[in-house]
Amino acid sequence: MVSRNETDLSSTASGATGPTLPTGVPPRASRRVVGQDLDEALTFFGDGYDLRAPRVRRVRPTTPWTFGGVGDGRLSLVSSRFGVDLRSESRVDDAFLVAWMSSGASTITYGGDEVELRAGVPVVLPFADVYQLHHHDIALNLVHLDRDHVRAVVGDDEFAFEALRRPTAEGLRTWQETVRLHSPRWLDVSNDLGPLEQRDIAEAFVRAAIAAFPERSRWRAVVTGTGPEHERLRKALEFVHDHAREPIGTPEIAATAGLSPRGLQQSLRRNLGQTPGDVLRAARLDGARTDLLRGAPDGTTVAQVARTWGFGHLGRFSASYRARFGELPSESLRTG
Incomplete structure (x- = not known):
């Protein structure tokens, strides 16, 4: 590689069979x-x-x-x-x-x-x-x-x-x-x-x-295709991922993507089989799981994490969490 200080490369091979360097580990x-x-x-x-x-x-x-x-x-x-x-x-x-x-x-x-x-x-x-x-x-x-x-x-x-x-x-x-x-x-x-x-x-x-360099958002990766609709949908999902802790809903998500609320609903249903509420709930559950797994049992409570991610009813949060991850929030907290 010629870097900005013009480092020279050695020349030990020639021939035009494609720019593929040898596979396998050593030697270089x-x-x-x-x-x-x-x-x-x-x-x-x-x-x-x-x-x-x-x-x-x-x-x-x-x-x-x-x-x-x-x-x-x-x-x-x-x-x-x-x-x-x-x-x-x-x-x-x-x-x-x-x-x-x-x-x-x-x-x-x-x-x-x-x-x-x-x-x-x-x-x-x-x-x-x-x-x-x-x-x-x-x-x-x-x-x-x-x-x-x-x-x-x-x-x-x-x-x-x-x-x-x-x-x-x-x-x-x-x-x-x-x-x-x-x-x-x-x-x-x-x-x-x-x-x-x-x-x-x-x-x-x-x-x-x-x-x-930033990690690719899993939210963007779930949308296949390269057309304008797909890119608007990726923007919507990225907004949800970045702002899931905040009091957002369908109008805010749709506006970010340049869609009407109805257009967002139709696009999500057509491409992912989900509603805006489904997407937002999943993002919040994923965020809650990350916090529970990283939290210390003696310094973090399930109720605190649930409130942070917008879940006001602890029983419904626990039921949704178990349905998504196969365990209760308290179990995630103990094993984190």
């Missing part, structure tokens, strides 16, 4: 490919990043392209350049890709949103779903984080990052410091890293990504 392996042939470049990048029906326009007489990377089965640091105007769909299922430009222009379209990448500002690309990209004479840095390794570090088999959300200022500093600290040693394959150091560097990148 490096690869660098340089070319001018447009068809060769499309085959190379298309295989590795599942480019679907790419449309390409030359921006200069020649078509310079490069790929360089060092990785193992958990972490790969990659840089590439493709001197064309490229429009395509793409999808990656086995890794979380953190991307930032060094030069050029790039727009990613996903879930009804269009996001322009900014030089030096990393984002996580969409995961396990199709998105549209438009690259123009781009030099791009990528960090590949193996999906299963990230989920093992997090301890959640369904963990995913929220796509295309820029990091906070503090998160960006954490990410850049990790890149600055660990990239030179990782990229220098003449350094024979021991298994423990290699693992520690991979985990450092995972933890930096967790600190920098």
Whole structure:
């Protein structure tokens, strides 16, 4: 990966069979490919990043392209350049890709949103779903984080990052410091890293990504499809998730999504088979369960948690809780 201080990649392999670095854990392996042939470049990048029906326009007489990377089965640091105007769909299922430009222009379209990448500002690309990209004479840095390794570090088999959300200022500093600290040693394959150091560097990148980028909301993930209705519904669910402790109801949820109350009801019924009340109740029950599992039995009461999440009748709260989670709130509190 060429970072902002232009770290060079080693060149130990060549040939255009796709930008896939070796799987399996140690040792690290490096690869660098340089070319001018447009068809060769499309085959190379298309295989590795599942480019679907790419449309390409030359921006200069020649078509310079490069790929360089060092990785193992958990972490790969990659840089590439493709001197064309490229429009395509793409999808990656086995890794979380953190991307930032060094030069050029790039727009990613996903879930009804269009996001322009900014030089030096990393984002996580969409995961396990199709998105549209438009690259123009781009030099791009990528960090590949193996999906299963990230989920093992997090301890959640369904963990995913929220796509295309820029990091906070503090998160960006954490990410850049990790890149600055660990990239030179990782990229220098003449350094024979021991298994423990290699693992520690991979985990450092995972933890930096967790600190920098938000987790994908499970509420957004339950809505399939990429049309305007689906994105409005995701906004409604995200609002519920973020404001479930507050005295909100159907009118507030609908307004956030740009829908009428009746339109929200119809959309929820059509896509999820639920009512706004069902969604809000589930969010509050989930929040209550989190508080109960984290609470100390000698300092937290079921009644306190129920009131916090808007449940005024303790008996009905306990019955709803048991129906959703298969145990009473008091049992969750004791085992938390």
